[in-house]
Amino acid sequence: MIASTPKPPYYAVIFTSIRTEGDNGYSETAERMLELAKQQLGFLGVESARNDIGITVSYWKDLAAIKAWKENAEHQIAIEKGKAEWYKDYKVRIAKVERDYEL
Amino acid sequence: MIASTPKPPYYAVIFTSIRTEGDNGYSETAERMLELAKQQLGFLGVESARNDIGITVSYWKDLAAIKAWKENAEHQIAIEKGKAEWYKDYKVRIAKVERDYEL
Numbered sequence: 001m002i003a004s005t006p007k008p009p010y011y012a013v014i015f016t017s018i019r020t021e022g023d024n025g026y027s028e029t030a031e032r033m034l035e036l037a038k039q040q041l042g043f044l045g046v047e048s049a050r051n052d053i054g055i056t057v058s059y060w061k062d063l064a065a066i067k068a069w070k071e072n073a074e075h076q077i078a079i080e081k082g083k084a085e086w087y088k089d090y091k092v093r094i095a096k097v098e099r100d101y102e103l
Numbered sequence: 104m105i106a107s108t109p110k111p112p113y114y115a116v117i118f119t120s121i122r123t124e125g126d127n128g129y130s131e132t133a134e135r136m137l138e139l140a141k142q143q144l145g146f147l148g149v150e151s152a153r154n155d156i157g158i159t160v161s162y163w164k165d166l167a168a169i170k171a172w173k174e175n176a177e178h179q180i181a182i183e184k185g186k187a188e189w190y191k192d193y194k195v196r197i198a199k200v201e202r203d204y205e206l
Contacts, residue, residue: 002119002194016105047158095115097196098199
């Protein structure tokens with residue numbers, strides 16, 4: 001689904017990743033993290049696709065909301081498992097959405 | 104591939120889309136647009152993934168580079184074909200990348 005986001009400005013976290021082989025508990029945690037992210041204050045929406053690489057873009061009200069989510073204890077554990085087991089490589093970009101338009 | 108982008112700030116164009124059924128000349132044009140985008144002044148990189156939805160994030164030096172690419176004549180034709188034939192829905196977000204970090 002294309003996320004229904006409010007009128008800009010708001011923030012995007014662009015998470016691009018390359019997975020390791022096998023699931024290793026990834027799917028379950030990914031689902032839980034999505035559920036948990038949706039409960040955060042300031043969460044606006046998320047879009048995700050994967051084939052050779054995975055791209056997940058989550059949208060947030062402001063930088064404070066992104067910081068709070070990054071520091072969430074359960075998320076922190078997932079980040080560490082991600083670094084150790086699930087991702088061969090990843091990059092996170094924090095970006096301020098200034099404009100948007102639709103079909 | 105995860106795009107190798109310079110130190111922020113720079114810009115991201117987050118293009119999220121849902122395709123119509125069938126190819127209808129889409130693949131050939133998409134490949135050509137990628138080739139053409141890479142030749143633009145200020146183009147920094149691109150990341151793309153698709154399953155239920157497609158997400159293509161292209162990275163640019165500044166807003167002027169994004170504007171010039173949007174106004175490129177061949178790209179304009181592709182945009183119109185995209186609206187008419189290839190996409191059921193899409194959303195474009197222009198965002199300023201303020202920070203990034205890697206694995």
